[in-house]
Amino acid sequence: MGKLLRQHRVAAGLTQETLAERARLSGQAIGALERGERRHPHRSTIESLADALQLTEEQRTELAAAAARRRVPAARPGEPSADEPVVHASLPYDLPDFTGRTQEIATCLAAVPSGSSQTIRIIAIDGMAGSGKSTLALHLAHQCAELFPDRQLFLDLHGYTPDQEPVSAAAALEILLRRIGVPDGQLPHELEHSAALWRSRLAARRMLILLDNAVDAQQVLPLLPGSSGHLVLITSRHKLADLDGALHLSLEPMSEPDAVELFTRVVQRPIEDQQGLVKLAGLCGYLPLAIRLAATRLRHRSSWTPRDLADRLRDQQHRLVELSAGNRSVAGAFELSYRDLTTRHREVFRRVGLYPGHHFDSYTAAALCGFSVHDTRDALEHLANAHLLREHAPDRYTFHDLLRAQARDTADREEHASERKAALARVLDYFIAAVQHAHSVIDPLPGMGAAEHNLPPITDRDQAMRWWERERNNLLATVRAATQAQLDAQAVELAKALVPFHSHTGHAQDRHDVQCAALRSARRLGDQAAEAHVLVDLASACHYLGRRTEARTHYEEAITLARAAGSVLVEGRAVSRLGALCRSEGAYQQAEQHMRAALVLFRSIGDDRRAAVTLIGLAMVYERGGRYTESLRAFDEALPVIERIGPSVRVGRSYHGRGLLYRRLGRHQEAHEQFQLALRHAQSLHDREGELRALLGLGLVEYNQGKHQAALELLHRVLDMSHTDFEMIEAEALTATAAVHVALGDHDTAAPLHEEALAIVATHSVHDLRATILNNLADTYMAASRPAQAAARYRQALTHCHEIGLTHEETRANTGLAHALERSKGSP
Template structure:
């Protein structure tokens, strides 16, 4: 049989888009949608009873391949493992692999999973391993916002979730071993089937299965079965199979033509194939017979369906719904839906979901060869209609999302021609679903048309940005913003450049590239100041301040946040002002000004509540909770942070929840509840790791190290703190480095390793002087003083302790009295002052 993609045989497929990949996963009897869930304990039992997205259905007319089936099924039964099915386009690799999966379904109670890798999809890059892993993890319940950012982290999480499971994974259309290797589950209980047009010779422990064209007898049997013909002309049948090259795809399509033309016979069909086989020079290198079959299918279409088919060749993405197709074709939605259904019936498109279609890569390539039949101006207008449709819907959907503020720095564009009907985007759920389904297509459109329509591209990227950020598609967001920035610099105005720079800097900050973010955001700010755009300035400033805070430039960060909240306030954007005040309050805590921070964060909370932002309220409460535990008021800190955690669980995403867990864990640690502290930090670490949030990972390693020290496991404490220090160095977080060095100094001190402790405290002190972090500076000076006194250098040690005492008094630190008493006791020592 032909590949189910190529032959158009896969029907009633439940599928969806994650990143730029269509993932299909589930079991034979599945059909119920599984909502994403972050806990590994639940996904397997639910996957075994239902399906997130169905495995492609088996083909009832599967014919032949008995020898290959026997060998492969036998090999899987004996050793499991990894099996690569290779062969030429149209030879039936996918259909064969799907058939094998269904034959073995009862051996894999945890499910069957199907992942197209688009190794040879015309007009589309092969799926990157990171994007493929994101799709696989999402299929097992990992929330998209909590997706690891790095390839190694995603691969590790994937292997962890697959450990011990019995899953059959089908990786379809792989481009090479580099793409496949990170996706391997690494579990002996899992089986992997890979289809590829290449031989994957570099994958270790791989069992290759090469499919050739069908033997003549099997090809004829397949054609007779599919066409349902009773024509007893063996010579014509043999000639037709030879013209098809015994390729299952061509056989399948020609059988369909004959089946739907009762007046035709085999000899007539042979004549048509013979006359048309040289028409498609573009596909001749791939396979002449396939191109001829495509040409026959196209020629048999009515005029309107031919036009739609050609227009589908213009679409830059991999799938399309009836609304987008209507925009592309300039026709009513219902009429377009009917024509898409006709194309599906003629095996020129596959139906992924009701109303959503995809061309196989070879058919899409063929459709693109036909776009030259239409005037270039008409093709351009079709693409621009599609772009306007995506812009209108992305803007409408984005406005439904929680805490949506819009971007008044970009005045609203009036869309051009829109379809007569639009998708229902009236609820948060429907808006999220539309954005989930279309964001990869929109990204492909931006790649295609950014240079010709730079202004609209900036608007579209701006509309898509909040969704990509919330869902954790940070790599795509970075790529989109870099694309539109490049074209905006060349072909549009300063306003568009500034917006693209602001979004780019925000995403650079998200992935821990703080120095790059500072450059991008400084450039955006300079443009907006020159333009006199106060909202643009505020948007750049709030992100610039966050980048500078991570780099330890606290004075500049506070100035940025102060100016941002003033601008937001003047413009009447109270939620923007609340966010800026929250960020300002957090930095005020870091520099030790807790009294001012309390006032700042209280106002941020008040404004958030007034704006109806429960997420903003929770973020302000976390800051207030920190002030409570730094001041020694642990009961109030516990109550405040518990409320913040509940609000984030109910109204926010995993990142916010992890931040609340870290703050709660600190209270548990400070009050001696080490088991609860460890649980909170570990849960937060799992979230940060899933998200690829390196600052959060460093914070949890640091706090887990503190717990290990408190419970006496000093070697484990050293390992955790060292990892935290390395992460802070990687991200350029100088205050984080100082904190960990102070912790390492305390740990060395507890182990009576005074030289190492003195070195750690000195390094921490130097960093705190650079960052103006007075609380950490006080800790460094106090630790340094203690160790110097203990080592016999009472003079310098006392000076350090006195400096620490002054800072503690300034900061109103709870340990001030204890430190003063210790300094006083030094005078009673021999040689003391």
């Protein structure tokens, strides 16, 4: 066959490379055929060669006959065929640098049948390309070989071999039967008869059979022995679910320590930079094939350090190109899996590779692909079974890092730029609708319609918040991708839709990052109203993060833009939020001016909901300034409106504000009732900030009533839940906890807690809270009989109170200072 092929190629004036290109084969395949290393290529390969060589019908027939498997005269009974000698041990060598897989080996060895076993043991090892399936199977086979004295057979089924068709079950049985000594003349012509003869010849023997690189269960089922005492090891890139009774083992990437050890063994030279090896292993995705290829490159580049190779691999666009050595490459291994897919499954693989997030469900994938959710879910399940995706939770999929790079490279190569952008636009539209739907479940507003049928099933607040938390990082990545792709209107719209969730959960940094990306898009759009809207939300994020100067700048810029655009709504939002910023800084007069101006703006456009929210802000300004009657009147005016038309989160904040007011007036029972209402409301909405503030209020009421243990339990809950997302609440809880310890006589515990709270507020310019904490710390020093230190803190508190007009804390500081000076026999 090889000689004839070469004659036709030379006659046609073609090189091996040219023929390979025309026949869509590799140059290596052509060379192997002409040298006789491959004597019986698949029929489709012969047809491709004949077409490329433009052979006549007679020449085609001659070439096909030369490539066909020929029957030779039957040998005498019991003798091997002339073509294939009897084989007793055909296992390829076990890699001397085999590393890791300790748990997998232990699991498999425990399943190996003993000498008296009455069962057959089938171990099916599946995993993604390059995960080390064949290496592990061979290592296991060599460890078990002595237990199977009759034969140890290895057969590559070529499920995924370049330029080679998978071996059919019939052809595989023919090879196996020859290897155990069945003469050609006795080989059956039917698959069923071949399988029966195979099972018959294996009876009463103990054999180890390694079937490597299977394409599916149907390929290997006829090859399984029917008698006990055998061990069959099977490897495949597919989960072989149809192999009933088998031990199924799915290989994951290696652990970091094992990956580093394998790298060290393969590189075969001392590496001092162990941290560099750790980084390299991570860049290889802990995939054994990638690690071997990278380590081989490092071994043959003696001047390279791990850092040099890491710099090459860090470039995601070229990482797969770098992971190659000789004729082997990670990309080539992945490509074989990809080419085995149907057209529809290839399309899904490419398009989910375009997803900017990390993990996704079938609804997100359907939007990317433009297919139905049902069809997309089927495709995702197939990709997961083929180990091209990983399903880490029900209907939640992710890529191995290197497979994600492969999917994106393939999409760049096979999808037009317009289609890639359209896929991102579809997922943006989906996320905008899904976020709005989830928010409508948490905080329904009048006029909201029913959800579209292609959105995830979110029917209650718990589901909505779980969905949001799952998608949180993906949504941020999607906004950034939209800005980068200049899908600006959708970037701004999605950022706007995300604001309520960021507000509910306190993820201020996420909110900041989302709005920064959206601001670039809004400015590119040239839409002043949209830009002002984004600036308000960016300023709110800065406010939460304690970056108050930035927040003020953004609010003032938003006001200017909103006025220029004639957007009363956005101007009102900016002015109202600027008032809230002033209130938090203790600038109560300015806060009142801004909030009254915002109230006029909202009422001028008939926005009762925002007007009511602004009234709540005014009530809180009045409360902090000691204007309790006006505060209660504002709460009473706003609450019925908020309860009727929302937003629901503000209902809880109203209860909380009234609780603060009643506590200030010494009406502790009424304060307790309002804080309880606020707590239940916040918990029903998954409003973390509202829940923390309500718990803090309840703790302070318990403290005021002398219930110190109950107060500590509530305050500790606040501290456990607040962390860095709500630093101001944490500071309030710390100073309140310290006050309880003072009441219990534990001054040594109290003072450091006050100091910790001061350290938090010092970086946030929260003057009113700072004054409160200073007074609390001074009280602690007085209780500990340290009047000089107390006087110093009271004086600091007075300075802040004078600056911001905080009357009740000023009175407290003056009274405390007088007592401190009297006790220390000093003078003011």
